[in-house]
Amino acid sequence: MKKLVSLVLALAMLLSLTAAFAEDEVVTLKVSSIWSAESEANRKPMLKTLEEFEAAYPNIKLEVEWYEANAWKETGETLALSDSLPDVFYWNAGGVLWNLVGSGDILALDSYLTDDIMARMEPGLLADMTFTVDGKEQVYQLPYTKAASMLYCNTELFTQYNVKIPETWDELITAVKTFRDAGVTPMALGGGDQWPANMYTDIIALRFAGDAACRAAYYKTEGATFMTQDWVDGMAAFKQLIDLGAFPEDAASLTRDESEVPYFAGEIPMYVHGQWFSGSLSPEMQQKVVAVKFPAVGKGYDNQYMGGAAEGFSVAAYTEHPDEAFIAAQFLAENLSKNGYISGAGLPAWKYDFSAYTDLNPVMAQIKEATSTADSMLLWGNTALTGEDATLIGDTVYDVLTGEITPEQWCEDMETIFE
Template sequence: MIKVNKALGSALIVTSMLTLAACGGNNENASSSNGATTQPSTTAANGETAPASASAPAEKIKITMWSQFADPNSADGGQIGFYKALEATKKQFPNVEIEHAGYANDSYKTKIKAASAANELPDIFFAWGGGFSQPFVEGDRILAIDELAKADGTLDRIVGGTTENFTYNGKLYGLPTNIATAQLYVNKELFEQAGAKLPETWDDLMAAVAALEAKGIQPIALGAKDRWPAMFWNAILNLRMGGAEASSAALKKTGSFDTPEFVEAAKKYKELIDAKAFGERFNGTSYDDSVNMFLTGKAAMLFMGAWVNGQIEGADSLVKGKVVPIKFPTIPGGKGNADEWFGGSGETFLINKNVENVEAVWSVYKFFMETMAREVFIAGSGSSAWKGDLGDTSNVNPLALQIGQLSSTATGFTYWWDQLLAGNDAESMFGALMNFISGKIEPEAYTKELQEKINSGK
């Protein structure tokens, strides 16, 4: 969870400027933690400009890596960025054998937690910040990287405010890759067919839902079967009604979920459900099926993270060129505003505390992280959390450029609920949420249940 500071608030402005101007990075040499000189910007083995962090170990070593990136052929921007970064890192460090294993989202979460419990974590592994990584830190499984990152100037190349979700008790455990946002994607062609306007307010949104429904067009694609897409809607409605500060306080256990504003947000959610905005069978629809529904023009709107940009603008997409991202509409009487976003910087890779050859692994790790930040941005899936030259941005996904402009005035962020809440709290949240959207409990009972199960005694 992040309440944005001035540095993070300007991060997307910086990225937008870098996108258009491709400004150069810092060319001063920095001394690495092992005394070797880290060159500023070299030519990588793939012919592209390598990040300043490239410094190859002399001896041959093997590094094991696990991630939630299981499909090298995916059009998802995060998957594209990961595999490009992985290949670039292998080429940059020919003496290093990187053994990667990728797993689908839910199975990955189960596997990495089991590996931690058995003290059998890989050398480097993907993680989310906040509550997800906290047990690894408290279990003394992760290498703190404060001194390493300070000694060689790595922290100077990171956009301010983007490491907060990876910092525990004043110590840093992971570097960021990108600044992710969720936005409302709108199929302009379907809106024109229904005679609906792009929604700026809640009334606009409900009018569009009614107009689309009248034309036999499903208004919004939602894959609630996987739970977290349903959470996205709860989160953004809470942001609009209660604001980023109140949302942050509830998730940090310093505030309450059971407030008039959040009850009203739940009522707005129910209003959408009752209006059949998500169709009749959204509870049985998977995330993949909902995205496919949007990509094939069978639904007019999708509220989702920027990782879908690559799919929307993909060569085989039926909606390429027809979609525009917009800020989620404001709600009259709400304490939030259009410049508060669901998202932020919360994905990282962590280093096993018991890893051998720490300095060599660190050199590989920071190169990989900076490269992935650039590649994910170029693939159109979020702004880079690293300063400096982003390389050739002429082919950057147009949706990513539009999102960068939209979010350049951001004043607050709330990160993905299920990653910031610790394991049991996340499951309690999902249990209450699914009961609510299934019609088993009313808005007032829902917010009370969240408060009782997650913030008991607060």
Template sequence: MKMFRKITSLGVAAILTVTLTACGSTKSDSGQPAGSNSPKSTAAAAVEKIKISMWSQFSDPNSKDGGFIGFYKALDATKAKFPNVEIEHTGIGGEAYKTKIKTASAANELPDIFFSWGGGFAQPFVAGNRILPLQDLAKDGTIDKLVQGTTDNFTFDNKLYGLPTNIATANLYINTELFQAAGAKVPATWEDLLADINLLKAKNITPIALGAKDRWPAMFWNSILDIRMGGTAAVNATLNKTASFDTPDFQAAGRKYKELIDAKAFGENPLGTSYDESINMFLTGKAAILYMGAWVNGQINAPDSAVKGKVDVVKFPTISGGKGNADEWHGGSGESFFINKDVKNKERVWEVYKYFMETMAKEVYLAGSGSSAWKGDLGDTSKVDPLAVKIGQLSAKATGFSYWWDQMLSGNDTESMFGSLMKFTAGKVTPEEFTKELQSKINPGK
């Protein structure tokens, strides 16, 4: 999906030194006396090489997506940092990646390190004993370097399985040039948004680029409307299977979504446009509004972008009568890399892994795609994408987050959610039927 994020040779030498000292042995790993000047023992300690296999969804090293940029910069930096570690990366794009890692997990053929989402998506890997718990390794000071709450989606039964990279949020992007041409204003309320949609349509401008053909962009709109009507706590309770989808608040959110569909806010055929096509519509000035993750910042402000300098980002409008507020966000920290439980050279892999994760967090932020989940100096931030800077300012006072539904739900629940949402988007069920169907399929009995 969207998708969407971070030791030195001296460190390796230090580890080897500590190991030899702790053992109190008079023999080296090669069988030579400890401290021997034997060329064989010196070479073994200094240049022993290992190979680490890594899979990710970052398939295109030339992508302008901030997440991709950050990933490849972190990968290159890690390779340079550890010359005696060969990282063999395989990138698989889109839904094919999810299929590949699920298949590999079932066959117990996962790579040493692999990209994953947290929440419900990660649960089968945990249940199948496929990934390495990190809580003991992370007591080396790593936990203290993380922003509080950013490991929640990677923690199961009080065990930590992944480190975060970034805090991702879905944001409302508006093309200020198109807004001005239509006489529309930045929407602060739901009524403002509906008025803008009518003004844009009158100028033959598609109001909102959706991309529902790929399903998850429609989920973003449904999710934020649920957040505005019910609040993040209520939404998270349903995703955690402790509350009901079929409530007056979520029914009201469904009616808001239907208002947009009926108003042709997403165009004549909401299901007819893919994610890539919808992004292209926005980037070429054919659509005025985009509700999407910060990973699009790099594309919007790329040197050759037709909308560079013409786009502003704002909080999603408030809705009168809703229990949510403007400082509750769709998003959070939900993407990570996991380490295979059966990985060899665990301690060395951990050192490489944590360096890579922290570096990726920094580079993704510098590429303008989400705030870093790691504390500390981010280096020269003077050239950080202005949209990313503003998103950081807008979300600094966040009072709640609710992460992507397709990652929080697991297995058949995710497919059930998408199936129901697509029927609803196609106008085949009412808002009330939609919430009842979600409840019956995902949270029966709640």
């Protein structure tokens, strides 16, 4: 009897030990993601990606915390101060990413990036995710999408008011005047959030000053300046739109969400915004809206785009499970790229054969097509610039919008970032 009891006890111990070891094999990673609102275009694709990850890697458990985009930016920066960033997290590229790379919060991913992984990624997207630290150029983020600013036109309103979809600046001005005369607000803008106004000024400045000058200024390279006639002309063109009444009268106090409501309701014909906006369009609106490149001004920069790989997933430098965290970050980036495009939320940053999908968002497909032949893609000023420079470009554009400063004063104010 004693022997039997001992055997049972030994077996029980063995079982519990096995169970304990099995438990140990599951690695739990903390993940921070934006798209907390159900209405976000990327919310569903992200949820699907997380499901796919769960199925593909049962030994890695992801605990996801959701944030609103601006709230996460501020929370993330605060967490970084105390080395408390989650294992894997969403973050912007460019200067915003450099802030965390410079302070040693982000893991360099080069040792994990095999030729196979690199071959699956769209080429040229890592420029704003690669930084030189201690003389070593390394990749600190993996993109899940490629961004691009587009002009969204509601064809129904263009047809109703007999207006041509603008391809040149003059045609844009004609369209604005025609709509305004008919009592229709020509363009949507949520200036209260500041950055939606930068969407307009960035693309207009790009048309007037070109990629090279804008890139130099936004990345503060030697010799860069805002004190040129091209910059003044760009901001003056934005001012011209304001003066013509292109935007809602209270554009400066509207949030982005508020400003988009009348566009979704089919009351506003034009909107300059990122490619993610197409994912927020209802199936009905997707049939009415076309995404075209911002009108040409004839300075030779008409096929250049604002955007590029501006967002991705990074791994915290101090994660306890760097291998698993990389697996998660890479999987999220690659599969959100696929799911995001299928659902119409974003342009893919990874290669994938979409031919089997026949019901893709037509507006997103237009953007994919248009940007595939882009001469260049440049990150937005407020993403490329960092800290107070990024705040300044938001503040000053807002001041132009409210009429507190002139285009010339905007250039003078922005020039102070080089001091």
